[in-house]
Amino acid sequence: MPDSYHLPALVLTVLLLPAFFQLYLRFRDAWTLLWFLGFFFAAIRMLQFYNLGAWNYSNTETHPWIAAVGQTSILISSALFLASLAPLGFRVGKIRILYAIPFAIPLVAYAFLIYGLYGGGTPGGLPFLIFPALGALSLFAGCAWAISFRGIPRGIPLALCIVLGAAGLWICVRVGGAWPLTFVECATHFVTAMLVFYVFRRVSPGTILASLGFLGWSLNIGQTLPFMHQGEPGIWVIRAIAMSKVVAAIGMILLALEDQLAINQTGQLRERHAREEMEAYARLNLARRRVEDFDRQAATVCQAIVSNSRFHQAALVLLQNTGHYRLAGAAGFDDATINALDALATRIPVSGFLDSGSQAAVEHSLAINLDLTPFLVPGDDLTRLKLTTVHAIPLRGRTSTEGALFLTGIEDPSKPVSAVDLLPLEVLASRLQSVRGQTMMLEKLVESEKFVGLGQLAGNVTRQLNNPLTVILGYASLLDETEDLNPQAHKAIEAILNEARHMRLTLESLARMSRPQGDQVAAISVTELLNDLEQLHRSEFVQRSIDFRVHISPALPRVLGNAQQVRQAVLYCLQFAMDAVERLDTTNEKTVRLEAVAENNQVQILVAHSGSRFPVPARAFDPFIPEPAGDESSSLGLSMCASILRENNGKASALNFEPRGAGILLELQAA
Known part of the structure; x- marks a missing residue:
């Protein structure tokens, strides 16, 4: 059957x-x-x-x-x-x-x-x-x-x-x-x-x-x-x-x-949490006028990460003008760990840190499993505290890593970290890097605008002081011609005359700088222009403890160009040189040289410094390309300098010196 x-x-x-x-x-x-x-x-x-x-x-x-x-x-x-x-x-x-x-x-x-x-x-x-x-x-x-x-x-x-x-x-x-x-x-x-x-x-x-x-x-x-x-x-x-x-x-x-x-339900929950997390980060007010003010809010950023992400501990490390990293803020750590992380940040080398060749912590993620052991010293507190690895999300600039988010203390370690968990933090890191870079450029532009306002101020000061100074010189000259004065009185009057004449020279330099030029091209005295800049800005170099050396060849020919624009270009180069040497260690000599020589039918102005060399001299004048690495905003001034030279029939080029140092060479056509 x-x-x-x-x-x-x-x-x-x-x-x-x-x-x-x-x-x-x-x-x-x-x-x-x-x-x-x-x-x-x-x-x-x-x-x-x-x-x-x-x-x-x-x-x-x-x-x-x-x-x-x-x-x-x-x-x-x-x-x-x-x-x-x-x-x-x-x-x-x-x-x-x-x-x-x-x-x-x-x-x-x-x-x-x-x-x-x-x-x-x-x-x-x-x-x-x-x-x-x-x-x-x-x-x-x-x-x-x-x-x-x-x-x-x-x-x-x-x-x-x-x-x-x-x-x-x-x-x-x-x-x-x-x-x-x-x-x-x-x-x-x-x-x-x-x-x-x-x-x-x-x-x-x-x-x-x-x-x-x-x-x-x-x-x-x-x-x-x-x-x-x-x-x-x-x-x-x-x-x-x-x-x-x-x-x-x-x-x-x-x-x-x-x-x-x-x-699918777990994925939807993660996506909803990621969306809420990104909305929380979007509410952070990151706009600041100065980089120092921006860096002070790092602790607030880390607290927002701890409150909204799966990580209970977060730290933000940022690159400073000194060329070293610093712990800008942290949340979720005790004081001993914060102090140990602050000391560790200064030992992290800028070159190669979190480069693009590092292995990602999670597939399709920018985060990296960072081993802190190479940066530790014998007896380091981080070893005792068992904090030797972290998830690191880099803040990448155009030529270097400008900082990193350190993340640890994950909630529910039984569930591995996924790309969805890290995505909001990667977006936040990108926003931090972008806003900080914009803040640096804004700060540099504000400093550059001070030079423009200086001309107007110089004109007002010149007009207000010229008449009183003329009176002082006149009466002092009359007193000096009096015959019944004793030698001590003659000496005092001579001192008044010398200081008044020195003030007259300063006012003449201010007057030349503030004199409106418009778009008129004329024969410019390079010797006079550079002497004026030295006299007006040497005090700033002294204040910054920078050795400012000026060498101008005698009998320089005049050059064709707009005096105000050429002066502005030289100022950009001087400002860049000052910023470059200030990033040096205190053990190195801080020197800026301003030199001018005649070569064939050209006048060459060299602004050299003892700071960092240009990684790529040919790209020193590209806008928004940090030169040297770590100062993205300085490149904007160099880009404007190159534009000014082109408008005045000249050219600007970047040089590297051995064993260290760099310079900007400005070449102008002789009249």
């Missing part, structure tokens, strides 16, 4: 195979692949095991090798289901082998021998010992598999494996035939049913159906009982066992969908 009640189970199982294959193509994980293969081999067993009328290979005596293939298929299927929930293995060289493979190989050999060679019966004599030996090998692999299981005491899975294995060996010796293989299949399904709840750790439709399906599948050993083949109740039990395969398949499909739904 054909097993027609088995046909729905077979058809439904076969129809669900494309669903498992689609799940594997969609998720590309080991679970869905092993589940697809497991039900594929189960369907092969059902085709061989069931009496389907025209398709009937259930007679093991007539089709021994087909029976061997069917028994092998169900053994492999059960091992694959167990391996999907316990994917443990060992290594042979560079190859990782799952324990399911050495567990299943002896059983497969058992099936082919018992069916293919002995027709389903148990041989006597010495050949009989082959089968207990194969069972023992499989039991040994199963025990190793159980010992490797993590998360629960090793004794529990090992004891279960020994008990079930011993029962299988007893059946092999006492009953013989293929029943030991059927017992192993059912025992494997029973263990799989228990692992479903342990692995997925939830009570859901998927776990309930999958567990019930495998429990029902494990009752297949009950078909050895006589009542299972007598009467209507036994037929319904057999039908339930057949349909349990479909229930297990539906349960596993639901498990895959539930996991994907959980992943």
Whole structure:
């Protein structure tokens, strides 16, 4: 009689195979692949095991090798289901082998021998010992598999494996035939049913159906009982066992969908948190007029990071004009850690710090796993405090790293940091770098505008002081010509005259600088122009402790150009030179030289300094390219200087000196 009640189970199982294959193509994980293969081999067993009328290979005596293939298929299927929930293995060289493979190989050999060679019966004599030996090998692999299981005491899975294995060996010796293989299949399904709840750790439709399906599948050993083949109740039990395969398949499909739904929900929560985090950072008021004021709010920025991100500790390190990093602000650390980080920041080299070749902490992220060990000193407090690695998000300028966000103290370390967690912080770091760079340029532009206002101030001062100074000179000259004055009085009057004449020279320099030129091109006295600049700005060099040296060749020819514009260009170069030498260490000599010589039909003005060299002299006059590295705003003044020289038929070029120092050479056409 054909097993027609088995046909729905077979058809439904076969129809669900494309669903498992689609799940594997969609998720590309080991679970869905092993589940697809497991039900594929189960369907092969059902085709061989069931009496389907025209398709009937259930007679093991007539089709021994087909029976061997069917028994092998169900053994492999059960091992694959167990391996999907316990994917443990060992290594042979560079190859990782799952324990399911050495567990299943002896059983497969058992099936082919018992069916293919002995027709389903148990041989006597010495050949009989082959089968207990194969069972023992499989039991040994199963025990190793159980010992490797993590998360629960090793004794529990090992004891279960020994008990079930011993029962299988007893059946092999006492009953013989293929029943030991059927017992192993059912025992494997029973263990799989228990692992479903342990692995997925939830009570859901998927776990309930999958567990019930495998429990029902494990009752297949009950078909050895006589009542299972007598009467209507036994037929319904057999039908339930057949349909349990479909229930297990539906349960596993639901498990895959539930996991994907959980992943999607987690992703949505992360995206919403990231959006709220970015909105919180967007509310930070970062606009400031001076760089020092901007850096003072670093602690506020770090506190916002600690309050809104997954990181409970944050620190902001910024590059200063001195050419060293400094801890600008921190949040979430104790005082000892803050002091240790502040000392460490000064030891970080600017060159190569967090360069683009560093390994990213998370794929598709700018953050870097930074090892602080190379920057530590013996006995460093950070070693004692066990803070030797951080997540670092660089603040990249155009030629160097202008700072970094140090992040640590992650919330819930069991969940790894993802690119979504770091994205808002990377956006914040980019905004910090951009706003700080704009603040530096604004500050430099404000300083440059002071030179423009200086001309107007000079004109007002000249007009207000000229008349009183003329009176002073006149009366002092009259007093000096008086004959009845004693030598001491003559000496005092001479001092008044000398200082008044010196003031007159200063006022004349101010008058020349403030005299409106418009766009008129005229013959300019370079000697007079540079002497005026020296006299008016030497005090600023003295105030900054900079050695200002001036050398002007005698009898310099005049040059063609706009006097106000040329003066402004030289001022830009002097300001750049002062900024460059101020970044030097205090141990180095701070020197600025202003020289002028005649060369062929040109006058060359050199503004040299003992500061940093130009990394790329050819690009020194490009706008917004920091030259030297670390001062992005200074390049704007040099760019304007080059533009002024071009408008006055001249050119500007950058030079590097050996062993150190650099300069700007201005070349103007002689009149």
